[in-house]
Ligand SMILES: Nc1ncnc2c1ncn2[C@@H]1O[C@H](COP(=O)(O)OP(=O)(O)O)[C@@H](O)[C@H]1O
């Protein structure tokens with residue numbers, strides 16, 4: 003990838019690892035501290051003259067909010083998953099907002115940082131509503147898992163233990179994309195579509211209501227980046243680049259993929275869809291629809307990757 007020039011609109015998606023480290027329970031202090039290095043890097047993008055939109059995951063946090071609601075059921079009414087998703091946007095969005103505001107201020111940049119409660123429209127007939135796959139919250143013991151199952155939650159076992167899973171429908175449009183663009187035009191740094199956006203449906207009578215689901219933030223970020231006509235989409239995750247045959251003989255770092263190559267790798271099953279695969283698919287969607295590059299990398303490689311010397315670039 004050629005080094006990027008100033009003045010571009012860049013959407014950066016923060017993976018869970020930039021907000022929460024393995025083994026952490028997710029206190030506000032832990033998350034704020036983890037975000038500091040990311041805030042400094044993102045401030046450099048603004049200093050270089052780019053228009054910045056930040057999106058983020060919410061799997062661990064929204065699952066914790068559901069759990070807090072469930073455990074306090076006798077004392078206060080539990081909120082549905084869409085409301086919990088909105089709460090997670092506020093929770094994580096505030097931490098990112100404070101971090102970015104601080105980093106920009108210290109870099110001598112006076113720029114408003116705005117966190118926008120964002121909804122995504124989904125199809126009520128999406129088959130995902132009948133097949134929960136999206137992991138939220140902590141790892142549960144077998145005993146806690148069976149208790150939660152009795153209370154109506156869907157639990158599945160993965161390599162780490164029992165996990166709460168929820169439906170994850172396809173995002174069709176980001177309801178507030180025009181407002182994200184207006185905020186960028188007004189000179190704001192914008193945090194939007196956190197946790198994939200709050201999923202909503204519109205009934206034939208016009209009524210909008212939230213639904214029990216968590217959208218993949220990578221797919222929502224890709225859609226938002228298309229809808230605001232971004233020049234570049236960046237996925238910040240836990241690895242410097244995508245790896246073919248991860249953990250096997252012949253493991254290879256992938257520096258450059260066409261849309262067709264990216265889709266081929268996802269379809270082959272080499273890239274697990276629940277982790278890196280969904281990012282590669284989201285990157286391919288952006289590259290295909292915008293005819294612009296998407297980048298998958300980690301925080302420590304970001305600077306070099308933007309200079310064309312690292313990360314995995316998915317090209318149109
Ligand atoms: N083939 C692969 N190439 C790169 N990373 C992979 C691969 N397979 C699994 N991973 C893992 O997937 C992680 C990214 O998925 P995940 O942690 O769910 O994303 P997020 O950073 O958005 O939370 C990487 O940090 C890495 O640990």
Ligand SMILES: NC(=O)OP(=O)(O)O
Nearest residue numbers: 059060061197218219
């Ligand atoms: N909503 C979402 O995709 O969050 P995670 O990336 O944390 O799973």
